[in-house]
Amino acid sequence: MNNNHVKYRIGKSRGFQVLTIVLAFACVIPLIAILLFIIREGISRINWHFLVNIPKPVGEVGGGIANALLGSVIMIVMASVMAIPVGIMGGIYLSENKKSRLAYWCRLSVDILQGVPSIVIGIIAYFWLVRPLGSFSAFSGSVALAIMMLPIIVRSTEETLKMLPDSLKEAAFALGMPIHRVIFKVVVPVGISGILSGVMLSVARITGETAPLLFTAFGNPYLSGDPSKPMHSLPLMIFNYATSPYKDWHDLAWGASLVLLLWVLFLNIFTKLITRKWKVQL
Amino acid sequence: MDTPFAPTSTAAAPAPAGILHPGPASAHLAARAAARIRRSFRQIRTENVFRNALVITGLLLVVLVLGIFLTLVVQSLPSIRLLGLKFLWGKTWNPVKNVYGAFPFLVGTLLSSFLALLISIPFSMAVAVFLGEYQPNGWFSNLLKNAVELIAAVPSVIYGFWALAVLVPLVRRFETRIGVEQPLGVGVFSASLILAVMIIPYAASLGRSMIRMVPSPLKEAAYGLGATRWEVIRSVVLPYTRSGLFAGILLSLGRALGETMAVTMVIGNTSILPKNIFAPGNTMASVIANEFTEADKTVYLSALIELGLALFLVTVVINMIGKKIIDRFTNE
Numbered sequence: 001m002n003n004n005h006v007k008y009r010i011g012k013s014r015g016f017q018v019l020t021i022v023l024a025f026a027c028v029i030p031l032i033a034i035l036l037f038i039i040r041e042g043i044s045r046i047n048w049h050f051l052v053n054i055p056k057p058v059g060e061v062g063g064g065i066a067n068a069l070l071g072s073v074i075m076i077v078m079a080s081v082m083a084i085p086v087g088i089m090g091g092i093y094l095s096e097n098k099k100s101r102l103a104y105w106c107r108l109s110v111d112i113l114q115g116v117p118s119i120v121i122g123i124i125a126y127f128w129l130v131r132p133l134g135s136f137s138a139f140s141g142s143v144a145l146a147i148m149m150l151p152i153i154v155r156s157t158e159e160t161l162k163m164l165p166d167s168l169k170e171a172a173f174a175l176g177m178p179i180h181r182v183i184f185k186v187v188v189p190v191g192i193s194g195i196l197s198g199v200m201l202s203v204a205r206i207t208g209e210t211a212p213l214l215f216t217a218f219g220n221p222y223l224s225g226d227p228s229k230p231m232h233s234l235p236l237m238i239f240n241y242a243t244s245p246y247k248d249w250h251d252l253a254w255g256a257s258l259v260l261l262l263w264v265l266f267l268n269i270f271t272k273l274i275t276r277k278w279k280v281q282l
Numbered sequence: 283m284d285t286p287f288a289p290t291s292t293a294a295a296p297a298p299a300g301i302l303h304p305g306p307a308s309a310h311l312a313a314r315a316a317a318r319i320r321r322s323f324r325q326i327r328t329e330n331v332f333r334n335a336l337v338i339t340g341l342l343l344v345v346l347v348l349g350i351f352l353t354l355v356v357q358s359l360p361s362i363r364l365l366g367l368k369f370l371w372g373k374t375w376n377p378v379k380n381v382y383g384a385f386p387f388l389v390g391t392l393l394s395s396f397l398a399l400l401i402s403i404p405f406s407m408a409v410a411v412f413l414g415e416y417q418p419n420g421w422f423s424n425l426l427k428n429a430v431e432l433i434a435a436v437p438s439v440i441y442g443f444w445a446l447a448v449l450v451p452l453v454r455r456f457e458t459r460i461g462v463e464q465p466l467g468v469g470v471f472s473a474s475l476i477l478a479v480m481i482i483p484y485a486a487s488l489g490r491s492m493i494r495m496v497p498s499p500l501k502e503a504a505y506g507l508g509a510t511r512w513e514v515i516r517s518v519v520l521p522y523t524r525s526g527l528f529a530g531i532l533l534s535l536g537r538a539l540g541e542t543m544a545v546t547m548v549i550g551n552t553s554i555l556p557k558n559i560f561a562p563g564n565t566m567a568s569v570i571a572n573e574f575t576e577a578d579k580t581v582y583l584s585a586l587i588e589l590g591l592a593l594f595l596v597t598v599v600i601n602m603i604g605k606k607i608i609d610r611f612t613n614e
Contacts, residue, residue, distance in 0.1 A: 013510035017416060023408030027486075028429045030479045034436065034444045041447075089339040096336065106340040109347040115601035116350065117540025119567045120590045123574070124350050127357060147346070154343070178325045180332035208437020211542040211567075215574050235439045239543060242443040250447075257440050268435045272428075 035261070041251075042258025050255055054223050055237075058246045065256045067223045071138065071231040072207065075217060078142035078227065079206060083149035084199055090150070091157020091195070092183055098162075114151035121147050122212035130216055138224075138231035141217030148209060149202035156198020160191040197274040204267035208260060210235040234260045354591040361584035369588060375553040377573070382585040384592075386555040390563035391593075394470050394545065395538040397559060398477035403531065405478075406485035410527070413486075414493025415519055416511075427490075434483035442547030445476040450548055453560075462560045468550040469562045476544050481537050485530040492526030492611065493519055526611045532604035536597045542567040566593050 049064060056063030090106070097103040121144050129140035164187060172182040188195065210233075213219075218230040219240055234256055241253035361369065365382060372383020409430055417423045446468075453475070454467030496519050504514045520527070550562020551572055564572075566589045577583040 009510050009513065013512035016512040016515075020408045020412050020416060023405050024412040024426060027405045027409055027433070027479075027482050028426065031429060031433050031436070033448070034440070037444060037448060038440065086339055086342065089336060090343050093336040093340040097340070102337065102340050102344070105344050109344045111601065111605055112347050112598050113343070113350075115536050115540075115597045117542065117567055117593055117597055119540070119542040119570050120350070120354070120594050123357075123570070123587060123590045124353055126574075127353050128349075150343070150346075178329040178332075180328060183332075204435060208439065210437070210439045211571060214571055218575075235437055235543075238439050238443060239547070242439075242446060243547060253443060257443055260437060261440060264435055264437060265432075268432065 038254065038257050038261055041254035042256075042261075045251060045255030046258060051259075055221060055241075055249075055252055058248055061248070063248075063252060065234070065237060065252065065259065067220065068232040068234045068237040068256060069259070070223065070225060071217065071220070071236075072233040074225060074227070075138055075142040075145060075213075075231065075233055076203060076207060078139065079145035079149060080199075080203060082143065083146035083153060083202070087150050087153025087199075087202075088157050088188075088195060090154040091161065092188075094154065094158040095161035096183075110151045110154050113147070114155070118148060118209055118211040119214075122215050125212060126215040133228070135228070136216060136218035136230040137228050138217050139227040141213045141231065141233070142227070144212035144216050145206040145209060148206050148212060152202035152205065153195075153198050156201065157191075157195050160194025160198070161187055163194075164191055193274050193277055197271045200267055200271040200274065204264050204271065207264055207267065208235050210239050214239075234263075351594070354587060354594055358584050358588035358591050360580055361588045364581055365585070369585065370592075373555055375569075377577070377579070377582045380579070380581065382581070384566070384585070384589055386553055387564050387566045387569050387589060390470060390549065390556060391539060391565040391567070393556065393559065393563070394473045394477060394549065394565055395535060397470070397474035398481060398538050399531065399535055401474060401478035402482050402485070402534065406482045406530070406534065407489060407527065409482070409486040410489025410493055410530070411515060411519075413490040415515055418494060430483050430486050433479065438480065438541060438543045439547075441476050441480055442544035445472060445544060445548045449475060457560055462558075464561075466550060466560075466562060468548050469560050470549060470556050471559045473545045473549040473565070474559070476548060477538050477541060480541065480544060481534040484537055485527070485534040488530035488533060488608070489523070489527050492523040492530070495526075495612070496522050523611075525607050529604040529607035529611070532600055532607070536600040536604065539600070540567060540593060540597050542571050546571045566590075 049062065051064055051069065052066050053062070053064035054067045055065065090110070094103055094107060094110075124147070125140045125144035129143055130136055133140070168190065169182055169187060172186045173179075177185070213233055213236050217233060217236065219232045219236050220230040221232070224231050238253045238256050238260065241249040241256070244250070361382065365372070369382060369384055370388065371385055372381070373385045374381050374383050375386060376382075409426065413423050413427055450467035450472055453469075453472045454465050457465035457467065457471075500518050500522065501514050504518045509517070545565050546568035549564060549568055551564055551568060552562045553564055553569065554561075556563035570586050570590055570593075574583070574586055577586055
């Protein structure tokens with residue numbers, strides 16, 4: 001009787017262990033299904049021609065995604081130029097002032113910003129830039145993306161710098177260095193990998209963002225490098241073509257999906273490598 | 283740092299009065315001292331500029347969020363003034379007749395998000411328990427951990443496209459099998475399924491780190507009393523991490539409520555109150571995405587922004603509660 005009870009408990013424990021493992025690995029199934037499906041549909045589309053041509057009208061075979069690729073690169077670069085300095089400065093501010101009242105509100109703001117749905121950021125960029133300037137533009141899109149990058153960069157910078165030992169900074173101060181040199185010559189170089197991984201992560205995130213671009217960059221079927229005009233980006237193009245009823249455009253969207261997926265994957269793996277290196281250094 | 287004896291162009295510098303008496307022998311020294319003093323003043327100035335720049339950046343972030351909130355409020359004023367609270371309870375959304383009731387979208391958002399949460403909880407908790415308790419290390423769990431993180435990395439538009447091409451036909455077949463009136467495939471159910479996949483990582487990774495923080499003496503004491511592994515998890519680990527796991531689920535919910543693209547692509551986009559979970563509908567985010575650029579009337583646009591404001595407030599509250607719980611948990 002007693003022995004049976006023990007056996008029952010052990011069996012129950014085993015049962016739940018198996019259940020946990022099965023459920024945990026079931027999560028990966030949709031991921032693998034998506035990756036395989038996109039690779040299968042997209043791989044045949046991708047070639048040099050696909051990357052350097054703009055999309056053709058419905059009914060014509062061929063065409064590529066050059067306009068979306070260029071648009072994505074331009075908007076990401078513009079967003080990074082705006083967000084990285086502000087984000088790193090914000091992170092430094094928060095790590096230097098842990099207790100002040102402004103720091104409290106600033107931290108709260110960053111938390112809020114991190115949770116704001118991306119479509120709301122799109123609305124904001126529309127009212128701040130598209131309306132006053134009078135037209136959809138790549139610039140307004142990149143501002144929306146920059147707002148989405150900020151909280152990630154601020155948080156990762158703050159967390160990284162907070163983990164550095166105080167003695168490092170104190171040694172520099174003892175040598176008579178002014179604070180900006182302590183920060184830029186000692187603190188930031190030591191924590192550069194953590195900051196960099198935050199930056200990479202934020203770039204990876206905005207690369208796939210569509211919602212903030214719907215009412216800002218708007219999309220443009222032609223090749224355009226003008227920030228004051230509408231511009232396409234990869235996710236925007238995928239959305240437009242995936243929801244269209246035409247087979248040709250779906251094919252184009254599959255190819256674009258694969259390119260976008262590889263791009264995001266590359267950024268994530270790169271970030272992983274940086275963080276690993278950083279952990280070794282500490 | 284510059285060496286004090288480096289040659290500097292101090293010829294034109296006036297010696298500071300009262301510090302050194304400029305005699306024929308000390309004139310050179312005085313000039314050098316003056317240069318040094320000027321340099322340190324310059325350095326203090328730069329230091330102040332830098333400190334101010336830091337404070338301004340901090341201020342900028344606060345102003346940014348305040349600005350977002352105020353813009354949403356100001357732009358949705360026309361609709362708030364015209365429609366009042368009726369906006370939230372009105373069941374019809376017909377921009378052509380100037381009738382704006384957001385109830386169908388409220389229902390659509392809550393239904394799809396909570397359904398997604400319900401579907402995803404067993405999976406995300408299993409990942410959290412497996413990675414936190416059963417096998418925290420090893421290549422096997424590393425693989426699972428990276429795979430789950432990858433789920434969060436895939437852009438939502440790709441989820442939407444895949445769901446449209448693969449999931450929707452499957453759901454349609456399933457609906458025909460169980461005898462739903464109009465087996466469309468697109469609808470709240472499809473949206474919930476794809477949302478469920480997308481929000482797994484948020485609850486899973488937070489849950490994992492929470493479970494890892496359970497002090498081992500607690501678990502060892504339970505093992506010492508003869509508890510099996512499952513009994514330790516159920517009566518020590520889970521109760522200890524309850525609030526943390528809840529916070530993770532809240533963060534998942536926040537993500538689900540605000541998710542736009544994948545949902546927009548598969549929910550069917552009709553502004554009618556969904557009758558059941560298989561019916562097409564619309565969420566607050568998807569209706570904004572669909573109709574924002576078409577809104578030709580001030581009230582129409584303003585009503586859409588009011589939806590955005592509601593979305594903003596709800597996600598902020600949810601995220602704040604989650605954050606508070608996590609902070610309290612990690613401080614204990």
